[in-house]
Amino acid sequence: MTSLEGEGTAVRLRPPNNRLDERAVRWWRTQSLIVTAGGTAVLAVPGLLIAPARGWLLAAAAVVAVLGLAEAAVFPGWRFRVHRWEITDQAVYVRTGAFQQQWRIAPMSRIQTVDTRRGPLERAFGLATVTVTTASSKGEIEIEGLDHELAARLAERLTLITQATPGDAT
């Protein structure tokens, strides 16, 4: 901080160094398309079967479909531009979000567990999520949309660093 603080310079958070895997955009888009299709179907199918309520149900289905498609068009790309991660020897640093951005920082000495997770859809895209937890119930850090091999290597590296760092993590 000394170099920045001395001159009274204003500071801001810099973006973490690494982007996610580009497949993350398609993964997010597929996810939101599936949810949209599900929501639309739940409204549209009864709409086609139940004649008296047809107008209302189909209108609602159309609204859900339009909102879902708009979300699938806009947000995955926006999120990809925002989501970044970085792991130094001292800390894990992640930026997430779209409309509401979030920066999360956890020092290595406080990390308790490192997990990798691959859902069926993530597996289809060759992606994985790394989850880092600390002793705080609200201090969890997730890095999603990583290439699965990279995720495995990261988890291994994090585990090694945290084991080598002393402290009881509280």
Place this chain on the structure above:
Amino acid sequence: MSTPPPAGDPGGEWRRLDRKALLVTGAVTASVLAGLCLPVLLGISGGAWFGEGPRRGTALTLLLAGAALLILLAVYGEHLTWCRTRYRIGPERVELHSGVVLVTQRSLARERIRSVDLTANPLLRILDLVKVRIGTGEQSGGKESTLELNPVSRAEGERLRAELLARAARPESRSHRDGVLASVDPSWIRYAPLSFVAPALGGAAAGAVMQASDWFGVQGEVIGWVADRFENTSVAAMIAVLALAALVAGVVGSLGLWAEMWWNHRLEREPGGTLRVRRGLLTARSVSVEERRLRGVELVEPLGVRLAGAARLDAVATGIGHDDGDAHADLKVLLPPAPRAVTSATAAQVLREPVTPTDAPLTPHPRAARTRRLRWALLSALVPLAVLTVLGLLLTPVLLTIAAGYAAAALPAAVLLALDAYRALGHAVSGGYLVTRSGTVRRATVALQRGGVIGWVIEQSVFQRRAGVLTLTATTAAGAGAYSVYDADDREGLVFAVEAVPGLLTPFLEPVPERDITS
């Protein structure tokens, strides 16, 4: 299970729970049965006690015999449990073996034990017994990290507490004494009706009357009786009187609740660095917080209590149990609502500081935070107003009158609350503590040890970025898990975070380019 437990283990002998457990079970079963049998008895005797006829006599005898049998069975079951439950305080581990069908053997490492809490309900108190909960303060383990000895004699409970929490006394800071740090003043009961419990209890009382009368099928009569009382008065007067009655019931209830929870309250520091809270009128409780796991304090001022110039003190500590079955056992409260000066002095004593960091001068937040609060408050007040107006225009002009009344009351209230919420905002680094304050209905000032911060979460929405503010959240293993500084100036907030926890944030900061500052 008849084999004696392995003997000759150094330092620990197997002990049993108190024999009077049988008496407790018998008494509890008897009272439950009494509650169940009374309606049956009434039914049998047809409302008239011990009426004519041999059949009634037989029925009564059967009922009483059945009840006696059930009580005997329960006591026998408890006897079996008692026979198979034993515990041992070894040099390194505390062990508990229990279970009749499913035998469980659990043990806790003594060095991990963080709390030994004693609770005694009125029945246990009469019998001079206590329930002991031994906890390691690990939240992840859930139930596994707590041993419960129910019941042991009071003397044994105190002995266990003293033995398990005994640590080498700290030589430092003689200035802050051991012994009683604070004890309750009965006049503090005046703050009890100011909390939100009072109106809730009033409503609950009215609801209970309705529910109970419904069970006996006389709800209509109760309503009719109430209506008769107000035969000659207007509807408005009736509503006012009923609301007053509910309020009085609520106030009485909250006073009773306060007395039950806080009577005989004492906050003590014991040699070896343990804070102990003892309290309770009927159910006596003893809660211990080891100072090693204390990460700070939280000064809580609910609106009514704050207007009366009072505040409550909570501990921010790791591993305070939330899973206690007792509804009223708020384990983290160190001091009930008390005059502000007393709370501050107690906070200083608890933290071993000359002056409590919760009273430190705080950095106010930028005006953008005020604008945002005003906007939220007005928007949330305007939505019901808009709904009322639209419905009024479409349906009936009565709704328009209601909407006007609502606007006259809600809009000024919203503005006042928003301004108050803005005034509450503040943050500072005070000595070894990070201090943040927020809230209007529940204003809370947290002083968190800077060493207890185990990470940062920084949030900024698009609106916040435009207004030049951000929300900083310090994560911690203690208390609520995270404490936030809402809508701090985006430059000053980051400098504050760096100052509070040096080194953690520094590598991820960069100077702002000149053109961004001017823009």
